[in-house]
Amino acid sequence: MSVTKDITTLKGTVLEIQRMSTEDGPGIRTTVFMKGCPLSCTWCHNPESISPRPQVHWIGSRCIMCKMCIDVCPENALYLDAGGIEVNRELCTGCGRCADECPSTALELLGRKWTVHELVAELVKDRAFFEKSGGGITVSGGEPTLQKEFVTELLKTLRGQGIHTAIDTCGVCGKDALDRILPHANLVLFDVKLIDAELHRGFTGSSNERILENLWHVARLVKEHLYPRELWVRTPVIPGATDTDENIRGIGEFLAGLPAGVITRWELCAFNNLCVDKYTRLGRQWDFADAALMYEERMEYLAEIARSTGVDPAIVLWTGSTRYEGNNDDTGEKKKSIKNNPTSCQGGIT
Amino acid sequence: MESSAKKAQEFIKQPKGLSDRVQWLREYYFDGNERAWNNENTSWTTGTPWDEQYDELTFYIVPETYALLKTLHSSYRMAARPVALREDFWKLSIPERRAWFNREVMVHYLPHEILPGDLIAGGRFNIQTSMCLTKKEQEKRNRMITGKKGSRARMKWFHDHGYGNAGATSGHLVPGHERALSLGWKGIHEELEEMYDDLTSSEKKGPKGAQLRAMMTAATMPGQVAKKYAEACRDQAVKVTDSMRREELLQMAKNLERVPWEPPKTFWEALQALWLNHMLIMADENYPGPGVSFGRIDQYLYPYWKYSIDTGMDREFGKEIMKCFWVHANTAYDSMIRTGNQGITAGFGQLLTISGRGKDGEDLSNDLTYAILEVIDEMSPILEPKPNVRLHQNTPDELLDRVVAMIESSQGAPFLLNFDERSMAGMMKEARMARFEHLINDDTVWDYAPVGCLENTMVGNDRSGTVDNNLNLLKAVELVLTGGRDMHPFTDPITGKTEKPTQDGPRTGDPRTFATWDEFWDAYVTQTRYIIKKIVDLYESSERIRACFNPTPYLSCMVKGCAESGRDITQGAAEISFTTLEAVTYATTVDSLLAVKYLVFDQEECTMDELIQALRDNWEGHQVLQARAKNRAPKYGRDDDGADEMARKVMELWTGETWKHRTLSTGRQFRPGMLSWNYWAGDGFIMAASPDGREKGQFLSNAICPSNGADINGPTANTNSVGKVLGGRARDNQGDWDGYNNMLPNGASHTITFNPSILKDPEHREKFKAFLRGYVENGGTALQINMLDPDMLRDAQKHPQDYRHLLVRVTGYNAYFTSIGKELQDEVIARVSHSRF
Structure with missing residues (x-):
């Protein structure tokens, strides 16, 4: 790849464009899912995003x-x-x-190919909604840094038009990719899934060493440069994988060691099972096909652990759907032990 | 069953915080048929053998009534009770007879009753009164209706052949309530007298004099009716044992002895006067409520509210009076009380408007605005009056917070949202098109208000026939495909006779010979011109009858232009007097054109011959082509600039044609709008299969909404498409108003259904508020927000008994979910799920 490649011919492979996204950063956003990811998490919610090919x-x-x-x-x-x-x-x-x-x-x-100009024209359509909500564009994936040249040009063009940009990364990439892309991003959404290196390798196919190094690197960029402005950390809470007390505590302690004030939000994202059909469509088995949603109490409890790790408690929150009482016949079996909050389950939004 | 009932309890909004009094009145209302008291229609006659009461013209836009017209005529005639006529009755002009007759019924024949605990008087107003015509007049009118080329046959032909419907319809305006309150009827009467005195003696002998005399008679009706109710209050005060109730009744009597003849001072008096003034319009028109709207009540009632609050009225008591007013508005439905479930098809719309901007863009919300929102919240679910909240660029967060909280707790908005900037652009457009700039301009346009559902008009001087003409744009596509004939021969369901298709439309040629898309488009333009001319002619056939024989002198007193010109409002005398052509099937039409272009000309997936054959076969045996039409052809509503450009061209064409027409008998200019009431459902069974993949029997598209399932890019894309086809934003603020364009002065009905998760926490509620602010910039004139959950709706389908009060809002009108048909229920569920076709 050449840095001077003509922007008019440069193409990116895009999995999907989602309008009025309310879960990928501040305000009303349009999220672009880029295709291709270096990890292969066993719980992956977007299995169709893993392969870089259409x-x-x-x-x-x-x-x-x-x-x-x-x-x-x-x-x-x-x-x-x-x-x-x-x-x-x-x-x-x-x-x-x-x-x-x-x-x-x-x-x-x-996975369709787009030029930067085509994609920008599509993405700016909701500008009025971005402006009213403090929203903008989130480039997600897959792993957007895999298409670093395209994503750099995309973010640069959007920033040039005054649009708030966010990048959602799993952290597996070279520092050079971060150094090139992040000066054009207002916000970095950074996934930290598992703090234990071996477990990380087991569940995602690679170690977390580089991820944690890159998190440090991003934190320094945020602290020392005008852009990126903000860093949000996201942890998927996956039953039987990332949802242990130790994991959340360990991640929290790691985050607490980063320069103070850099992370403005740590989101615990509850597992959802809406992607079960996607696996079937791709002709694949999914280990989590029968896993139930998290209990609201459990999410509250994990958030409490997160708040006790030394990070600013105000930045911790949990999101996502939890189990609705009575919508599963197997209640109890998959229910995690709840230490602090033994009251019965309340209905969440399913 | 029990769990279902529990589920219903959890999901469905319940009224809250109601006093025993209001609770009782509300529940009593919902007893419907079981009630000892009701406001069912009563019928009254002059006693002549030729007398008629039922005015079918006003129901021509309600196809469900067509089969009942003769029955209704005869049943009202047979049930009619005689009224003793004054000696010179038959010497009077038609409007004078009618004004006198209606006043006689309202003052001397109908009982005047007060329900237990009620704080507002004015109970019975659903009446069917004599047309007060001489034998000769009545015979002439009947001929114009039932003759071979009479309005009834023409109306029926038009509907049977899938064009739509049209008729001179009552209601549907915002009368001059502010003026009637501030002058009192005494003041209005004085003005009429002065005008009458100013007439020359020959004018006095002519129709002008007759009209003004009729209006003077009508102007004395509210005061006389109020006196009767005052007596009823005093009678009851003697009987009640509760001293507090006695005080209330005595105060009500005092109020009624002053208002509405004298101008009100207190809030209680103002609401009492407003109710009587409003209810007498429904009596005057023999028309129970649809579209008889209140306008900006939080503005014109505010001085009375403030006066009463400042002089010690308890704010909650002010709300209590309003809640009684709310119950009264619902009794309009008693006209259909025997059809069950309070006769609720919810086509009524005594619309009230709150909030909105002032002349300089300032927000005009006040304490009464918020008090009214509280009343809506505490009373809902309830159908009337229908609230409409005006939003604009400077709507304060406080109001939006309240609006969003109410949407959250009511499974959707218990009101329609109206968007000022886009709406005002439409009003300015009609001013320019019809040379009304002296009446609608920068100094006045901000004071517009919607009627019925969302139809924008000016206030107190405007009747714009907002539901009078409903045209299926799709008919023009069918006529292009057939060269001007119906695709299927019409079979009368009653006689079983099949008509041979005739050359009804222009001969635009055999479409199979069209070599290019442009040829098809040109033929579409020709057929669109034809169907618009056709509906204009149909409207004339009922408009001229109403103008000759069915004056409404009382209503005329409340609309500027009538007294001044000495003509009745039914003769087009309102200062601003449009009639509105509401386009139905817009998205189906656009998508059909897009499909023809895509399938036959651009992609050459099929020949024109194959497409026409597929449509004749109702897509049977053409599954692949149908799938292509549905799924591969572009669609309006996805923020796809190419498809939306076609939509905009269609909009420019039909609105441009509409502006070319005017009624002959009354000189009313046609203006465009998009409201589809329920026609998009019913007419789906009449209209042939369409090139967008829709089969005969499937629903058409609703108002300005994308076709069902087409809006796959979500609410913002849907919104952008709607704004674009209205004309979008202009550069350099050179739009119809400021930077906004709007080709539809009437406005357009737009419904978006959201998943409830959009409101799950404060952060998301902020995002939703921002969506509404974005809608102000990019969207249409009015938005109905639904917040539904498909599982809940399916449960309601299975257990209707547990969901009796579940309201869904389909076109900006409300319906109890369990009272609508299975097909429409399925449609609502499909929309909720945002599933594909």
Whole structure:
């Protein structure tokens, strides 16, 4: 990749653009999900974002069983079985011809190429809402730093138009990528999943050493430079993986050691299971398919632990859906022991 | 069952903080049919054998009544009780007869009753009174209706063939309440006398003199009715044992002995006067409420509120009076009390408006604004009066906080939101188009108010026929595809006879020979011109009858322009007198054009012949093409500039054509708007399959909303599309008003349903407030916010008995979810889920 590559031909692979996003930074935002991620977390909520290549998936509820996709595939990678249209992932090259042909959009190509200008034109459409809400654009993924050149140009152009920018990173990248991208970001959303290096390797496929180093690096950038302005840390709370007292305490103690005042928010994001269909569509098993949502009490309890670790307690909050009483038959079995708050469960928003 | 009932309890907003008095009145109202007292229609006759009461013209826009017209005519005629006529009755002009007859019924024939605990008098007003016509007049009117080319046959043909409907309809205006309060009827009567005295003697003998005399008679009605109620209060005061109630009744009697003849001083007097003045409009028009709107009550009632608060009225007591007023407004539905569930199809709309900007952009909210919001919150769910909150660039956070809190607790907004800047741009546009700049300009436009659901008008001098003409734009697409004939022959469901399709529209040629999209578009332009001319002609057939035979002299007293010109409001005498063409099926039409262009011309997925055959077959056997039409062709409502450009072209075309027309009999200019009431559901069964993939029998699109399921990019994209097709924002503030353009002066109904999680915590509530502020910039004129949960709705489908009070808001009108049909329930659920087609 060359730094001087022409911005008009530079292309990024985008998984999805989500308008009126209210969960990825301040205000009303449009979130761009870039394709490709160096981690492979077992709980991943966006499994279609992991591969950097375009992929097709099949949404059964839309399919009218015309089978035109099967005829049009040059690799003969599609076939019909009892469960519907199947994609042979070995053969599929992600050329997208089936998706182009599909009359009902049951087959979708995940990962479209955009130039910076095309993408910016699409992203600024909600400017009025950004301005009224203090919102803007969040570039998420996948891992956006994998497409550092494109993302740098994208953020630079958006900042040039006075739009608030945020980047959501898993922290697995070179320092050079951070140094190039972050001067154009108002806010960094930084994921810290597990503090124990071995557990991290076990659940995500790589160690957290570089992630924690990069977190230090970002913290210094925030402290010493005009941009980025702010750093938010996010920890996914995954049942049986990241939801232990020790993990939350360990992350908190690490964060407490960073330069004071740099982190303005630490969000514990409760596991959600809405992505279960995504795995099916991609022809994959998901270890968490049967995992239940977190209990509200448990999230409160973990947030309390987080607040007791030495970080400014005011920056800790938890988000996401929790279990609604009575919507699971297996209550109790997956229920975590609740130490501080033995009262019965309240209905959360599901 | 029990868990379902519990669920209903949890989810559904309950009234709160009501006093025993209001609680009782509210519950009594909901007893409906079981009540000993009600406000059911009573019918009154001159006693002549040819007499008629029921005015079918005013129901031409309600297709559900077509099958009942003859029954209603005869049942009101048979039930009518005679009124003893004054000796010279038949020597009087029609408006004088009518003014006298209605006053006679209201003052001397209807009982005057006060419900237990009620603080507002004015109970029975649903009446069907004699048209007061001579035999010759009545016969002429009947001929104009039932003759071969009469209004009834024409109206029915128009509807049966999928064009829509039109009729000269009552209600639907904001009368001059502020003026009637500040002058009192005494003052209005004096003015009328002066004007009458100023007439020449030949004018006095002519129609002007007759009209003014009729209005003078009508102007004495409120005072006389009030006196009767004062007597009723005094009678009851003697009987009650509770001394506090006695004091109340005596105070009510005192109020009624002064107002509305004299101008009110206190808040109680003002509300009492307002109620009588309002209820007598419904009596005068024989029309129970739809669109008889109050305007900006927090503004014109504020001086009385302040006076009473300053002189010691307890604020809660002020709210208590309002709550009684609320219950009264709901009794309008008693006109249909025997159709069950309080006759609630919720098409009524005694709309009141609160908040909004002043001349210099300042927010005009005051303590009464907030008190009214509290009343709405504490009384809801309840259907009437329908509140509309005006938002604008300078709406204070305090008001938005209140609005958002109420949306959160009521499963959606218990009011419609109206957006000032975009609305004012539309009003300025109509001023320019119709040369009303002397009446609507920078100094006045901020004082506009919506009527009915969301239809913007000026106040006290404006009747703009806001629901009178409802046109299915999609018909023009069908006519292009057939070269000007119906796609399917019409079969009369009653006689079973099938008509042979005839060449109704212009011959725009065989579309299979069109080589380019432009040829198709040109044919569409021609057919659109034709259907607009067609509805204009249809409207004339009822408008001219009303103008000749159905004056409303009492209402005319409350609308500027009538006395001044000596003509009745039904003759187009309001200073601002438009009639509005409401386009129905907008998104379906746009999406159909987009689909034709995409499938036949751009992508060449099929030939025109194949497309037409698919539509004739109602898509049966053309599954792949239908799927392409639904899923691959571009759609309006996604903030896709290409698709929205087509939408804007369609908007420019039909609104441009609309401005070219005027009624012949009354000189009213047509203006454009978009309200679809429930036609988008019902007419879906009449209209042929459409190129956007919709089958015959599926719903059409609603008002300015994208087609069901098309808004896949969420609320901001949906909002942007709506703002764009209205005209968007102008550079350099050179818009219709400031930087805003708006091609629809009437405004447009827009509904967005949100997932309740958008309001889950203070941070998200701030985001939602910001969305509303963004809507001010980018969106339309009015927004209904729904906040629903599909699971709850499915539960309500299964256990309707537990969800009797669950209100859903579909077009800016409210309906009890359990009282609407399964299809519409499914539609609401589909919208909630934001699922695809």
